Amino acid sequence: MQKYHLLERIRKAGVVAVLRGDSPEEVVRFADKAVEGGIRVVEVTMTVPFALEAVAALAKKYLAPNPPAEGVVIGAGTVLDAETARAVILAGAQFVVTPALNRETVALCNRYRVPVMPGCMTTRDMIEALELGVDVVKLFPGNLYSPSSLPAIRGPLPQVNIMPTGGVNLGNLKDWIKAGAFAVGIGSDLTGEAKKTGNADLVADKARAYVNAFREAADGRE
Numbered sequence: 001m002q003k004y005h006l007l008e009r010i011r012k013a014g015v016v017a018v019l020r021g022d023s024p025e026e027v028v029r030f031a032d033k034a035v036e037g038g039i040r041v042v043e044v045t046m047t048v049p050f051a052l053e054a055v056a057a058l059a060k061k062y063l064a065p066n067p068p069a070e071g072v073v074i075g076a077g078t079v080l081d082a083e084t085a086r087a088v089i090l091a092g093a094q095f096v097v098t099p100a101l102n103r104e105t106v107a108l109c110n111r112y113r114v115p116v117m118p119g120c121m122t123t124r125d126m127i128e129a130l131e132l133g134v135d136v137v138k139l140f141p142g143n144l145y146s147p148s149s150l151p152a153i154r155g156p157l158p159q160v161n162i163m164p165t166g167g168v169n170l171g172n173l174k175d176w177i178k179a180g181a182f183a184v185g186i187g188s189d190l191t192g193e194a195k196k197t198g199n200a201d202l203v204a205d206k207a208r209a210y211v212n213a214f215r216e217a218a219d220g221r222e
């Protein structure tokens with residue numbers, strides 16, 4: 001039941017901070033600011049140099065007995081293979097996100113009862129993911145689709161949970177949620193200005209805006 005409890009926490013949180021950076025320290029700083037702004041799900045991408053250090057640092061901080069913020073979920077993204085999936089799980093990641101569907105990665109995560117969200121672009125991908133036991137698929141890259149794609153996909157596949165990532169912003173977040181998105185992944189729009197200016201507080205400001213937008217869009221959602 002722990003796996004499904006975790007998935008429900010991600011669904012209720014609604015916004016996943018997809019964090020990239022030039023160092024583990026920068027990613028941890030962005031994560032702290034995202035949490036300060038109210039985001040409760042953080043995904044560290046494996047494109048970050050020494051990314052496992054960032055995952056481990058955040059897991060130690062937010063999954064400790066007395067964390068600085070309650071209810072934070074730490075995961076890892078851009079996981080390309082099963083070997084990396086096992087490494088991030090050992091580092092403390094509670095969920096795994098991949099850019100494409102990889103059978104071995106899904107099998108590894110299922111073995112350890114860790115939620116895995118593989119990137120899918122087609123209904124064929126999604127059907128295969130469901131057959132492998134995936135609970136949530138990542139619609140990626142999301143900027144190639146529109147929110148109206150979700151009802152179309154869920155016509156033949158009403159059982160699929162979809163998390164669009166890439167191209168989601170404050171202007172269309174409401175549309176994605178109203179269209180039935182399980183949650184949304186927010187990447188460069190969350191941290192872009194902070195990287196340009198060196199002001200990490202901008203991440204907290206943007207996080208608050210996203211959390212508020214999600215709450216308004218999700219009002220009344222079960």
